[in-house]
Amino acid sequence: MGPGPRAGARPRPGGWPGAEAGRGERVPRLRRVDCSGPGIARRRAGRGFVYLDENGKRIADPGVLDRIRALAIPPAWTDVWICPLPGGHIQATGTDARGRRQYRYHDIWRAHRDREKFDHMLEFARLLPDLRATCMHNLSQRGLTRDRVLSCAVRLLDLGFFRIGTEGYAEQNQTFGLATMRKRHVEVSRNVVTFDYKAKNGKRRIQSIVDPQVVSVVTALKRRTGGGHELLAYRRGRLWVDVRSADINAFIRELSGAELTAKDFRTWNATVLAAVALAVSERATSATGRTRAVARAMQEVAHYLGNTPAVSRSSYVDPRVVDRYRSGLTIAAALEGIGEDVEMGQPSTQGAIERAVLALLTDDDVELPVAA
Template sequence: MRLRRSDPTAPGYRRRGRRHLDVDGRPLTDPAALARIRELVIPPAWRDVWICPDPRGHIQAVGTDAAGRRQYLYHDAWRREREKAKFDHVLSVAQRLPRLRKRLARDLAGERPTRERVLAAVVRLIDLGLFRVGNDEYAKGEDATFGVTTLLPEHVRITRSGMEFRYPAKGGIERVCAVTDDQVCAVLTQLRRRRDRSRLFAYRDGTGWHEIHSDDVNAYLKGASGIEMTAKDFRTWHATVLAALLLAEHDPAGVTLTRRRRTVARVMREVAEELGNTPAVAKASYVDPRVVDLYHDGVTVTVPRTGSRTATERAVLDLLHES
């Protein structure tokens, strides 16, 4: 099916209570259109709902949720294309990680809390601890949630073995994450000594202290790697690698489909625990579906003998590039 670009500002079907109106504001009676609307499963709580009158529109429905945010339902074919593009981009990100990690090591080798050194510490934590980048708006109020850039000094404890982070993450779930890294630990020790400690991560220049924000992180990532990348790309790649390694522990040869599905479900639960997400979200949004498809086809990654991070990631990259 060839999709067409939708325009939610153009006339469309509307929802009024349990009824639907056509583009002219009259009750919608077309059985095919009503069946398509039912299949979209538009959340009942959505307000100001617009529905594309064309079944080939790339956006099928738009509405405002209970929090006042505009939400979209996309055509299945469009969503599949976007998902494939996303995972292909993540493979490009994975290929740049060795270059990025060398830059992190150089920037972290300094002694002063410069912008580059502090940003390198933030990115190293994203790489090692699967942190979300953080959102300034979500870090406010009684129900505040945090990501790496919005962490407060009380969210980290420096121990002999490394750093322990404990904070309310997305969804209000308390996240506990232990990270061992001497360079990052040295940066955090410096930052925790400063007088103004409203945020954990800040850098100092000739004009004083400045907090780190998500835009700073994204700009650093682009400059250090040469391509656009985000914290979510790290989470997606590491979730894919972890899933590939866990599936490789279970030989799919001669195993029934039911048992393979159980194995996949168990793996997704483990990946979700690392991410701080649900298994459904881990499978739908983070683990490259080609890893699961290959497992069902009897193919798993060959884990390198060295067991090094670089070699393991290269093995997963090779597996996906050959699929």
């Protein structure tokens, strides 16, 4: 990941502080920009496009045109706005074919946000054991109470890597996440809960969860006669209250005392899976071999998350896992006792494996094996 302002830094008047780009080269000073203000417009001309400045004059400057081309704005976008400043934190916006507003951010801005996101994951990993323990305590209670049902939702996020889903997306696209799952999407057989549903981008997802507490709660939720068609709901007196995505995120913050979200579970689990996959990969003696090992690891992560290897690497897996692997460091030693310190139903990647990943990411003073 490229250099950027330190995590948590606030912009100084006039823009974000510059960062060293290597070999003494200064990167541009970034500025927050308002994409509702004047900017460069795109107009179709024959098979291509022309670009007009704030005054409606056609742009001919090669440097400006090169910057615009480098943004790779999809031809299908309409109502395109392009930042007139090369250091604007938003470089372009447009509306895609499905009517959604999309953004192109400056590379340095994106690197800064990525750094913040993955540093946030370290806090998440440290808080996760207590969060799990609280949820397991709630799951051991009786009845479909708020805390028990929401703890079941958190447990499912932890075990199944679900997207949280939003009510609007389910209504518009008929695609579902955990918060919008319908009872018809779930089957219970002995000690297994199986989810069969249409996920993001219309992909069919089939996920099975083996966990006694989850089975108990989901069975009761599926059998209930009150409430709506959604799976997740809890009793409040004589009424049923549907669980929404905001409720799950608020509950996670309530239990952890930190600004954690449902997506953090996918990000952390993706990072752990990648670390394990790289640790068990065959010995690579060349840069090409290591590149292939990284590609295979991302394919495995993508399989569990239900997305593409490219998305797994760019949005979920902490890049420090790959950096450490290329430097010869993995969590291989921790894999020798994999699963020994986890309870029945827990993934074997929890416990000691997660602690090893956290040590790998933080450069803690622990013994890390050289990649074999």
